[in-house]
Amino acid sequence: xxxxxxxxxxxxxxxxxxxxxxxxxxxxxxxxxxxxxxxxxxxxxxxxxxxxxxxxxxxxxxxxxxxxxxxxxxxxxxxxxxxxxxxxxxxxxxxxxxxxxxxxxxxxxxxxxxxxxxxxx
Amino acid sequence: xxxxxxxxxxxxxxxxxxxxxxxxxxxxxxxxxxxxxxxxxxxxxxxxxxxxxxxxxxxxxxxxxxxxxxxxxxxxxxxxxxxxxxxxxxxxxxxxxxxxxxxx
Numbered sequence: 001x002x003x004x005x006x007x008x009x010x011x012x013x014x015x016x017x018x019x020x021x022x023x024x025x026x027x028x029x030x031x032x033x034x035x036x037x038x039x040x041x042x043x044x045x046x047x048x049x050x051x052x053x054x055x056x057x058x059x060x061x062x063x064x065x066x067x068x069x070x071x072x073x074x075x076x077x078x079x080x081x082x083x084x085x086x087x088x089x090x091x092x093x094x095x096x097x098x099x100x101x102x103x104x105x106x107x108x109x110x111x112x113x114x115x116x117x118x119x120x121x
Numbered sequence: 122x123x124x125x126x127x128x129x130x131x132x133x134x135x136x137x138x139x140x141x142x143x144x145x146x147x148x149x150x151x152x153x154x155x156x157x158x159x160x161x162x163x164x165x166x167x168x169x170x171x172x173x174x175x176x177x178x179x180x181x182x183x184x185x186x187x188x189x190x191x192x193x194x195x196x197x198x199x200x201x202x203x204x205x206x207x208x209x210x211x212x213x214x215x216x217x218x219x220x221x222x223x224x225x
Contacts, residue, residue, distance in 0.1 A: 035214065045155075045163065045206050047214035061213060097162060107153035107168035107208070114162055 002026035002110055004098050009115030012088055020083040020115055022098030027110075030054065030076040033101045035108065036083050038094035038117075046094075050101065051081060066092075088119045122211035126220045133225065138194040140220045142207030145188060150209045152190035154183060157219075158203045166205075167192060199224050 008020040022034060033056075036048035049062035051072040060072050071084040081098060095116050099108040124144045132138035142152060152170050155163040165174050167183035170190065180195040190209075194201055202224045207217040 037214075037216075044219040045208075045216040047216065050214075063213065099163075105165075105168045105172075105174075106151050106210070107165055108155070108163070109165050109168070109174060111162040111164070 004100065004110055004112035006096060006098055006112040006115040009096065009117045011118045011120065013121050014088060014090055014119055016088050016119075017084070017086045018088065018117060019085070020096055020098075020117070022081040022083070022112060024079045024081070024100075027100070029079040033103070034072075034074065034081040035099050035101050036072060036081075037097045037099055037108070038092075039097070039114075040091075040094040043094075048083070048096070085117070088117075090119050093117060093119045122209075122215050124207055124209060124215050124217035126205075126207060126217040128218070129221045129223065131223045131225060132194075132197045134199060135196055138197045138201070138222055138224075140192045140194075140205050140207075140222065142190040142192070142217045143188055144190075144209060144215075147188050147190055147209060148186045150185075150211070152183065152185045153208045154181075154190075154192045155206045155208065156201075156203045157206065163206065194222075197222075197224055 005023045012018045033052045035050040052059045069087045074081045095114040097114045098112045100110040154167040156166045157163045170185040171183045182193045204219045206219045
């Protein structure tokens, strides 16, 4: 079964750090571009960032609201992508999804179930 | 770059629902559409303006021209009630604000 499974969410204080994981199965993870998208409660979808495959030198890009604080990485040997979140703010509270972006579709065709991050004192 | 959607759209069962997504020269880009039901992850329903992934009913269709992309749901059913988001690329990924489709 083709799927993505996020983990690592939880409660963290403002200014703290958290690392999310995105485990893939059922497809060739190493050739895939993986994105992170978040959604605050009752709000819309917000793009966080992405990491491309080895063929594209693992290039990363980030949304303006997280640039400089969040880092995306991957371990193809573990079929897992990561989202390292530092200097967290209350406005980072959201459900975080990882999603696959195949170039031949140019759309997000597989989504994980999401993991909840709450930033609060 | 911004994509603008109506916050809400209402339709009667069996009728056709149209959800629009507006952005500067959006027709020059590929638009995708996602369906999200409460408590669930988004699901891709239309990609590259008008293509349907396998498993998506034929009553879902899309178009994109000028400054507007449109998701059309024919013979709308109660199960189609959900939030719908458009998405495109500019210098980065952009999502519309979402439209809540109510079937009543």
